[in-house]
Amino acid sequence: MADMTATSPGAAPQGLQTADGRPLKAALAASQARAKRRAFYLVAPLLAFVLLTFVLPIGQLLSRSVSDPRFIENVDRSSGEVTPIMVELRDWFKANPPGTEPDEAAYQALAQGLAQLAELRGQGDVGTRINYEAPGTRSLFTKTARRADDLEAPFKEAILDVDEDWADPVLWQAMRDASSRYTINFYLAALDMTRDVDGNIVNVPEDRQVYLLLFKRTAILSVLITVTTLVLGFPVAYLLATLPLRYSNLLMILVLLPFWTSLLVRTTSWMVLLQSQGVVNDLLVWAGIIGDDGRIQMIYNQMGTVIAMTHILLPFTVLPLYSVMRPIKPSYVRAARSLGATSWTAFRRVYLPQTVPGIGAGALLVFILAVGYYITPALVGGSSGQLISNLIAFHMQNSLNWSLAAALASLLLAGVLVLYWLYDRLVGIDNLKLG
Amino acid sequence: MDVTTPMVEFDRVQKSYDGESLVVKDLNLAMPKGEFLTMLGPSGSGKTTCLMMLAGFETATNGEIRLAGKEINHIPPHKRGIGMVFQNYALFPHMTVAENLSFPLEVRGMDRGTRETKIKRALDMVQMGKFASRRPAQLSGGQQQRIALARALVFEPDLVLMDEPLGALDKQLREHMQFEIKHLHESLGITVVYVTHDQSEALTMSDRVAVFNDGKIQQLAPPEDLYERPDNSFVAQFIGENNKLSGKIEALDGETATVRLHSGELIGATAVNIGGAGSETLVSIRPERVEFRHDRIQEGWHTLDAEVLEFIYMGDLFRTRLRVAGHDDFVMKCRNIQGQERLSPGQRVKIGWHPADARALDPV
Ligand SMILES: Nc1ncnc2c1ncn2[C@@H]1O[C@H](COP(=O)(O)OP(=O)(O)OP(=O)(O)O)[C@@H](O)[C@H]1O
Ligand SMILES: [Mg+2]
Numbered sequence: 063m064a065d066m067t068a069t070s071p072g073a074a075p076q077g078l079q080t081a082d083g084r085p086l087k088a089a090l091a092a093s094q095a096r097a098k099r100r101a102f103y104l105v106a107p108l109l110a111f112v113l114l115t116f117v118l119p120i121g122q123l124l125s126r127s128v129s130d131p132r133f134i135e136n137v138d139r140s141s142g143e144v145t146p147i148m149v150e151l152r153d154w155f156k157a158n159p160p161g162t163e164p165d166e167a168a169y170q171a172l173a174q175g176l177a178q179l180a181e182l183r184g185q186g187d188v189g190t191r192i193n194y195e196a197p198g199t200r201s202l203f204t205k206t207a208r209r210a211d212d213l214e215a216p217f218k219e220a221i222l223d224v225d226e227d228w229a230d231p232v233l234w235q236a237m238r239d240a241s242s243r244y245t246i247n248f249y250l251a252a253l254d255m256t257r258d259v260d261g262n263i264v265n266v267p268e269d270r271q272v273y274l275l276l277f278k279r280t281a282i283l284s285v286l287i288t289v290t291t292l293v294l295g296f297p298v299a300y301l302l303a304t305l306p307l308r309y310s311n312l313l314m315i316l317v318l319l320p321f322w323t324s325l326l327v328r329t330t331s332w333m334v335l336l337q338s339q340g341v342v343n344d345l346l347v348w349a350g351i352i353g354d355d356g357r358i359q360m361i362y363n364q365m366g367t368v369i370a371m372t373h374i375l376l377p378f379t380v381l382p383l384y385s386v387m388r389p390i391k392p393s394y395v396r397a398a399r400s401l402g403a404t405s406w407t408a409f410r411r412v413y414l415p416q417t418v419p420g421i422g423a424g425a426l427l428v429f430i431l432a433v434g435y436y437i438t439p440a441l442v443g444g445s446s447g448q449l450i451s452n453l454i455a456f457h458m459q460n461s462l463n464w465s466l467a468a469a470l471a472s473l474l475l476a477g478v479l480v481l482y483w484l485y486d487r488l489v490g491i492d493n494l495k496l497g
Numbered sequence: 498m499d500v501t502t503p504m505v506e507f508d509r510v511q512k513s514y515d516g517e518s519l520v521v522k523d524l525n526l527a528m529p530k531g532e533f534l535t536m537l538g539p540s541g542s543g544k545t546t547c548l549m550m551l552a553g554f555e556t557a558t559n560g561e562i563r564l565a566g567k568e569i570n571h572i573p574p575h576k577r578g579i580g581m582v583f584q585n586y587a588l589f590p591h592m593t594v595a596e597n598l599s600f601p602l603e604v605r606g607m608d609r610g611t612r613e614t615k616i617k618r619a620l621d622m623v624q625m626g627k628f629a630s631r632r633p634a635q636l637s638g639g640q641q642q643r644i645a646l647a648r649a650l651v652f653e654p655d656l657v658l659m660d661e662p663l664g665a666l667d668k669q670l671r672e673h674m675q676f677e678i679k680h681l682h683e684s685l686g687i688t689v690v691y692v693t694h695d696q697s698e699a700l701t702m703s704d705r706v707a708v709f710n711d712g713k714i715q716q717l718a719p720p721e722d723l724y725e726r727p728d729n730s731f732v733a734q735f736i737g738e739n740n741k742l743s744g745k746i747e748a749l750d751g752e753t754a755t756v757r758l759h760s761g762e763l764i765g766a767t768a769v770n771i772g773g774a775g776s777e778t779l780v781s782i783r784p785e786r787v788e789f790r791h792d793r794i795q796e797g798w799h800t801l802d803a804e805v806l807e808f809i810y811m812g813d814l815f816r817t818r819l820r821v822a823g824h825d826d827f828v829m830k831c832r833n834i835q836g837q838e839r840l841s842p843g844q845r846v847k848i849g850w851h852p853a854d855a856r857a858l859d860p861v
Contacts, residue, residue, distance in 0.1 A: 395553050397587035399574040400654065401601035408575075411600070415591045 118170070120475070127141070127248055127468035132191035133240035136184035136285075147180060148175040154243040160261035164234055169217040172228075183469045193248060194463050195256075196236035202227055231259040248469035273453070273470065280450040281477075283368060284432035288425050290372045291379040295419075295424065296369040298376075299383035317380050325374065332370040337360040362444030375431055379424030379477045386420030422489045428474060430478050500729065502566040503527040504656060504688045510560035512712075513544055520546050521710040528690070530655070532822030533682050537699040539735070542691045547709075548658050551690065553577050564656070569575045572610045575604075580649035580657040580687075584664055588633035593643050594620070595629040601652040619651040622681065639670045646678065650685070660692045671695075672834070675702055678848065684785035696736050700724065708732050729770050730858040733781040740787070740827050743782045749774050754857045755782055764799045764853035777860040784816075784830040786854040789846045790838065800849040803827065805840045813838060821848065 078086040120212070134152070135280050136145045150171035158168075170292035179185040189203030206224045213220045221228050235257060250256060250263060254271040258264050299318060302310050320328060335341045339356040346352045360366060390413065436451040443449070450470060457467035483490065505528040509548060512521035521543045528534050536544040551554040553574030561568055569577060582832060582858040589597050595616055602612040620626045623643035633641055649657055662678070663671045679702050682689050693699055699706045700720040703768060706717045707733070708723065715735075716728045727733035730741065744758040754768040756778055766780045787841065788794050789803070807818040814830050817840050831837055840846065 296836075391585065391587070393583045393585060393587040394589060395662065396552075396574070397555070397583055398589075400552055400577075400579060400601070401648065402575045402578070402579040402601070402604045404573075404604075406573055407604055412589055416589075 070303060080111050083150060108294075121475045123468045124472055126465050127472045128246060129196075129244050130191060130240075130245055130248070132187045133237065136179070136182045137186065138182070147178055147182070147188070148183060148237075148241065151175050151237070152213075155238045155241050160235070160238060161231075161259060164218075164229075166216055166218050168234075169221050169228075170215070173210065173221060175218045176207045177213070179203070180207040180210045187272040190202055190462070191231070191240055192236050194251075194466065195239060196230070196233045196253070198369040199227070199230075199236070202233070235259050235261065248256060248465045249473070252464055252473055273450070276448070276450045276453055277473070277477075279364075280433050283447075283449065284429050286368055287371050287375060287432045288379075288429045290368065291376050291428050292421065292425060294372070295376055295379035295383055296421075297386055299380045299420070302380070302384045303387035304392070317377055320377055325437055326441075328374060329438050330368055332366070333375070334362060334441055336366060336369065359417050361442050362447070364447045365451070366440045366442035366444065366445070367447035369440045371432060374438060375428045378427045378431060382423040382427065383417060383420040386417050418489065422485060426485055429481070433474060433478065503563075504507070504530040504532070504565060505690065506548070506561075506563040506566075508561040509558045509655045510547075510550065510562060512543070512555065512556045514549060518557075520712055521550075521557075524712075524714065526707065526714065526717065528688060530688055531686055533679070533689045533691065533702060533704045533847050534549055535693060535703040535706045536709055537693060537696060537735075538715075539694060542692075542709040544709050545660055547668065548581075548660050548690065548692055552579055552658055572824045578652075578654050578656075580652070580654035582645045582649045582657070582659040582662045584661045586633070586645040586662075588644055588648070589642055590633055593630050593632055594625070594636070598648050598651045599646060599714045601648065601769075607653060611703055619647040622650070623647045623677070633697065639674065642666060642674060642684040643677075646681070649703050650681070650687070654687070655689070655718075656688045659690055659763065661694070662691075663693070663695075663698065671698070678702065700736070708735060710735070726769075727781065727856070730779045730781065730861045733856070733858055735778075736861075738784050738828060740782045740784060740821075740824075740828075742782070742822055742824060742827075744778060744780060746762065746774050746776050746778055746857070753852070754778070756857055757824045762801060762822050764801070764855065765852050766857040769839055769856045771857050778857045779860050781856050781858055782850055782854055785827040786849065786850050787829040787848050788833075789817075789829065789840070789848045791847070794847070794849040795851075797848040799849055800847050802849045803846050804843040805842050806838050807842060810839075839850070 069460050082085055089431070099292035125231045133148060134146065136147045137143070138145070149170075151168070151174075154168050154171045164172075174319075176185065179188060185203045185207035192203065193200040202225050206221065206228070209224055213224075227233065238261070239245055239257060247257065252273050254266050254274045256266050273371040298313070302313055302317070304310075305313065311329055333340070337343070338359060340361075342360065343352075343357045347354050347357065352358065360369065394412050395405075395408045399405065403411065433449070434451050435449060436455055439449045440452050440455070443452070451474075454467045454470045454474075456468070457463045482491075505526070507524045507526040510521060510524040511519055513519050521620055524547065526534075526778075536547060538544050545694075546555060547585065550557050551564075553569070553572065556689060557570060564571060564577065564579075580821060588594075589600070592600070598616045598619055599612050600855075602615060607615070617626065618628070620629060620668075623646055625640060625647065627644050628636065628640065628644070633644065634646065645662065663674050668675060675698055678689075680693075681687075691699075691702065700723070703720055705717060705719055706723050707717045710731050714724060716732045720727075723732060723736050733739045736739070740754075742758055742764070744764075746754050746757040746861075747757045747763065748755040748772075749768060754766050756764055756766055758764065758780075766778075771778045788798075794800060801821050803819040803821045805817060806820055809816040813833055815833055815837065817829045817831070818825075819827045819829060
């Protein structure tokens, strides 16, 4: 290189130039611009699709997990009109530090807010919102708002007259938290934490902790499922990669079969097999291995979740493994053998290391799918086999606490990203081979 | 083991993969210690299969293979102590060059110090000392080849098998490596079984060459014999370029046969591998043994009329294609020496050769 630049006359000391004197870098960029534009047009539809279906929803999810403005603004269901609510009460919260005993002014502001709510028919939404953080308070809002017009000074007494529970400091703390647009309270809730009456972050009482336990269970079961799929999938992938094509195609069909049947059907068939009056138990009883009264509970618990999910996720380990094993020529193991290694040493030191990218890819894929899996644990998990995703679904569909669902989902996403990062550090993402 | 015990012995070995056809048919072969033997043959003739049986990756269907006098049919590959160079080198891609070489030493339980000296010696032997920490993927084909060679030699086996080790290299590098392998063979005194389907490689490197076809050894002989005294038409065709004229034996008198070519001419030839009078034969003549200049055609030579069809200038050689006795593919090679005449298509000449250079072989 060096002597090439030296012999080309008039070459600038820094950077190469083309024959007609343009900088080489610029010329290269210009000549590649067209190809780059073309490539961009080709991927543009996909890019738009990904943006619309992936980036935006995740953005929405993240923003929802830190914000539920139903205490701040009321949205009219039919017109979509947004009206600020609880303005006076929010001003009072701003003027007074956390932990301040609510005075007459505070109650007056509350009464004004409730009157406005009654007009807007928004007391239900606000009640639901506050109910998330101070359980059992929703009815206070509906009840009191109905009578808001009758409230007269002194407001404190009037309101407490309607219901004494209005004096509960927990409720006031909850309203204070809800009066700011952004909050980390949903994340706190997702981590089994809450704020005490003074606004300090504390753990919730042990008997009400659910999420951490579920996160932990999800992680443990996912690891277990990942390990079982690897253990079961490795020999299958090996067979697939080494059998003559005729047999390996047949085996491949068997491996892919789960993909061609509905998830629901597969899960239900596990129910048929595993329930206490099911096929497996019947067989065991028939064979005399267990007594009729000793039928094993294999489903509607964690075991059911692990068995069914291992089956469903097995192809996701087999396929990446297969794709790394296929090109490993038998001559590597033969070479190792000819160099004096026993077949076990040859496998361990020569074959196995070459399948690491497939093991990594399969494990990562299965683990990520498992931590977010929903249908199977819902159907066969019973109560002890539920995973975090089932709880997310619960908050989306039943309790309608979307922000908490979003916070749980974001934590899950963060966990997966951390895992991905760890994988990149340890194995290197370039080594990931999915097929 | 006494000196006369062959290093490698195939005794009536047969091999079938499918139980229906024999890939190796009745192989008999004995190699003395220190020999460089090449298995040469067309694709699918069973060379690799023989090597695999010797290395222990395939079992002989019938017969015995002996290593230094010991029957090895039931010894697993890792206990045979045979070095092997694979066609695609089979260097472990996840290990560096040094680790690749260290592997056979580690599985033999050698300590670190011994390993390091041996690795260094082996790498220096193939002039790759500077590349110890590279991965195989960072090496060129020729460099990988040397490493594969060093790995097969590092644990000092007595017998080394090489399956087309130079197949993937370009011509120049291949010739260079041929020389180096030959040199290593001589300096280390190892026994080598070498597989190739490149005949010039076989001729230049080997002490003896076994020409394989159809699962059988067609001829096992030193290169010179193979080229100049082929036993049958297959060997004559396979080794080097060869002209063949088909005809019938008219008379047979000891070593000399008189052959009536199908076009009617009568020629004499050395009888090698033919039936009696009246049987079909192929007379084989090497292109460089054919002459067309009157002054060089001597008394007692056979001559035939020929028409020039094509003249090809090849640098060191002139290759002339002729029509002779009804054959369109008769080739004559002349050295490009000072004053050599260049024939042009359409020209008619008289060609001739020494009777000993025409060999009457079996018809194929
Ligand atoms: N594992 C196997 N199973 C079945 N048949 C095989 C197997 N390996 C080789 N064969 C067959 O045996 C015959 C000889 O094969 P072999 O590999 O020994 O040939 P070769 O002489 O090494 O050829 P090449 O020069 O192409 O390497 C071929 O017809 C091949 O199809
Ligand atoms: Mg071969």
